[in-house]
Amino acid sequence: MRILVVCTGNVCRSPIGELLLTRYLEGTSIEVSSAGTRGLSGHRIDPSSARLLEAAGIDSVGFRSRRLTRPIAMSADLILCFEKKQRRDIVSLAPTAVRHTFLVGEFAQMCEYCARRGMISGLTIQERLMSVVRRSAMIRPMLDESPDIVDPIGKDFEVFQRAAEETNTAIRRILTSMRKHYASAIVDQSLRDGTVSAV
Numbered sequence: 001m002r003i004l005v006v007c008t009g010n011v012c013r014s015p016i017g018e019l020l021l022t023r024y025l026e027g028t029s030i031e032v033s034s035a036g037t038r039g040l041s042g043h044r045i046d047p048s049s050a051r052l053l054e055a056a057g058i059d060s061v062g063f064r065s066r067r068l069t070r071p072i073a074m075s076a077d078l079i080l081c082f083e084k085k086q087r088r089d090i091v092s093l094a095p096t097a098v099r100h101t102f103l104v105g106e107f108a109q110m111c112e113y114c115a116r117r118g119m120i121s122g123l124t125i126q127e128r129l130m131s132v133v134r135r136s137a138m139i140r141p142m143l144d145e146s147p148d149i150v151d152p153i154g155k156d157f158e159v160f161q162r163a164a165e166e167t168n169t170a171i172r173r174i175l176t177s178m179r180k181h182y183a184s185a186i187v188d189q190s191l192r193d194g195t196v197s198a199v
Helices: 013-024 047-055 070-075 084-093 095-100 104-116 125-142 157-177 184-193
Strands: 002-007 031-036 078-081 101-103
Touching: 002 013, 002 070, 002 084, 013 031, 013 047, 013 157, 047 157, 070 084, 070 095, 078 084, 078 095, 078 104, 078 125, 084 095, 084 101, 095 101, 095 125, 101 104, 104 125, 104 157, 125 157
Parallel strands: 002 031, 002 078, 078 101
Antiparallel strands: none
């Protein structure tokens, strides 16, 4: 399974999403990468994002940005982005990706919805994630609209922290929902104290 995390420049939010997911999914066969809808190839991660990841024990020195292309989008099984405009841009570039492209907070809601109702199926985390993707068209109209995660580029460090916290919380909600013995209490607890210490 390939998960693609997409923001605008691929230097602030999506590198955090990519590297957090990579850390959380260690030991699985899931491949995680990122790109930017308007990204320029070869840029380093923003220093504020690097600082947050470093404090969490995640090395981002080797990270380099890249621009989203149709082949990159088409090769992904699940695309997570941060703004509604990014989702529109992704789908415009690769129309068939509409079925598996979500705001990260929106997908977290879907995963929790499915978990509470026993709608997640599969033995591996890959199978379980894809079972949510397959049900997404039915589930989306039942959920509240997910807010964008604000682009922190050029802003104070506190804005980077907030974007990182929101990203991390959404990722944790997704992965907690994939547990085979799900209970809402587990999610509640993870939201209270399950964030990476740096973010």
